[in-house]
Amino acid sequence: xxxxxxxxxxxxxxxxxxxxxxxxxxxxxxxxxxxxxxxxxxxxxxxxxxxxxxxxxxxxxxxxxxxxxxxxxxxxxxxxxxxxxxxxxxxxxxxxxxxxxxx
Amino acid sequence: xxxxxxxxxxxxxxxxxxxxxxxxxxxxxxxxxxxxxxxxxxxxxxxxxxxxxxxxxxxxxxxxxxxxxxxxxxxxxxxxxxxxxxxxxxxxxxxxxxxxxxxxxxxxxxxxxxxxxxxxxxxxxxxxxxxxxxxxxxxxxxxxxxxxxxxxxxxxxxxxxxxxxxxxxxxxxxxxxxxxxxxxxxxxxxxxxxxxxxxxxxxxxxxxxxxxxxxxxxxxxxxxxxxxxxxxxxxxxxxxxxxxxxxxxxxxxxxxxxxxxxxxxxxxxxxxxxxxxxxxxxxxxxxxx
Numbered sequence: 445x446x447x448x449x450x451x452x453x454x455x456x457x458x459x460x461x462x463x464x465x466x467x468x469x470x471x472x473x474x475x476x477x478x479x480x481x482x483x484x485x486x487x488x489x490x491x492x493x494x495x496x497x498x499x500x501x502x503x504x505x506x507x508x509x510x511x512x513x514x515x516x517x518x519x520x521x522x523x524x525x526x527x528x529x530x531x532x533x534x535x536x537x538x539x540x541x542x543x544x545x546x547x
Numbered sequence: 548x549x550x551x552x553x554x555x556x557x558x559x560x561x562x563x564x565x566x567x568x569x570x571x572x573x574x575x576x577x578x579x580x581x582x583x584x585x586x587x588x589x590x591x592x593x594x595x596x597x598x599x600x601x602x603x604x605x606x607x608x609x610x611x612x613x614x615x616x617x618x619x620x621x622x623x624x625x626x627x628x629x630x631x632x633x634x635x636x637x638x639x640x641x642x643x644x645x646x647x648x649x650x651x652x653x654x655x656x657x658x659x660x661x662x663x664x665x666x667x668x669x670x671x672x673x674x675x676x677x678x679x680x681x682x683x684x685x686x687x688x689x690x691x692x693x694x695x696x697x698x699x700x701x702x703x704x705x706x707x708x709x710x711x712x713x714x715x716x717x718x719x720x721x722x723x724x725x726x727x728x729x730x731x732x733x734x735x736x737x738x739x740x741x742x743x744x745x746x747x748x749x750x751x752x753x754x755x756x757x758x759x760x761x762x763x764x765x766x767x768x769x770x771x772x773x774x775x776x777x778x779x780x781x782x783x784x785x786x787x788x789x790x791x792x793x794x795x796x797x798x799x800x801x802x803x804x805x806x807x808x809x810x811x812x813x814x815x816x817x818x819x820x821x822x823x824x825x826x827x828x829x830x831x832x833x834x835x836x
Binding site for chain 1: 558562568581585589590604607751757760817
């Protein structure tokens with residue numbers, strides 16, 4: 445099955461952020477900016493949150509004030525592991541090829 | 548917040564307040580506002596299959612398309628029921644075996660199809676209860692408003708039409724009174740709009756529920772079974788139509804229109820069931836889009 449994940453895919457960034465614990469929208473934006481250097485737009489963020497929730501990869505918690513935090517589900521954790529393994533393969537292969545090319 | 552109107556109502560009801568809080572916290576500039584409008588338009592296009600619909604959402608939309616198809620089929624079924632009221636009187640006793648068998652089969656399959664649709668609804672009730680517990684009644688009940696009002700209007704119109712019909716001679720009730728015919732057609736349209744408004748309300752609520760992959764798979768199977776029942780009923784209707792005297796394939800608008808509705812509904816349902824079936828095969832828990 446073809447996967448369409450990219451290293452800057454908002455869904456991967458959100459899952460990675462939630463891997464360290466539940467966060468609400470603003471917390472996610474700050475965390476993603478800190479670890480990935482990517483500033484997601486608010487519409488992009490909630491579009492991705494909606495898709496991840498639809499697929500059961502994240503779930504909402506009770507509202508914290510006016511904001512609602514989200515956390516990773518077991519399915520989301522498995523999906524993130526799978527995606528990171530795919531990315532790792534690409535990184536290792538790319539690194540190895542570059543070393544051969546320039547050594 | 549006016550920006551949120553870029554999104555469809557169901558999306559706004561689910562995520563609108565959260566996004567509004569985020570926009571306040573960000574104090575976003577033009578770029579953030581443009582991002583919200585773009586994302587809102589994408590959400591509006593998703594039900595049409597033009598946005599980036601996930602396999603999960605495609606499975607849900609496919610099953611909901613079957614629900615809409617069933618609604619159209621029910622309308623066609625009512626038409627057949629009305630048109631077939633006197634078929635025994637025009638068909639000699641010796642020729643009744645085939646049409647009677649087809650008609651009885653139609654009734655039995657209709658009962659099975661109805662039971663399947665109710666099963667599909669019953670399966671999501673626990674998720675509905677969970678959504679009510681999480682988000683409260685308000686957002687979920689709102690889509691029912693137009694359907695409830697239309698139902699009241701239809702009930703009033705039905706009462707009025709029935710009272711009028713009692714004052715008319717049988718001939719006038721059966722095509723010899725243009726005003727009554729016009730009122731009857733208007734009532735049929737109102738009834739159709741009311742039925743579809745209930746389907747739209749059910750679809751709107753279903754889009755807000757968190758459905759597991761397993762539940763979506765079961766729903767897609769139920770949807771496929773519903774479509775199979777529609778195909779069988781259409782076939783049974785054809786057999787009855789071709790074998791009942793006085794209802795032959797010759798131009799009989801009272802039968803042609805309902806049968807056309809049944810065929811269209813079956814094709815629409817088939818498209819929905821196939822979309823749902825293809826989507827559930829893609830759901831693997833990975834980040835495939």
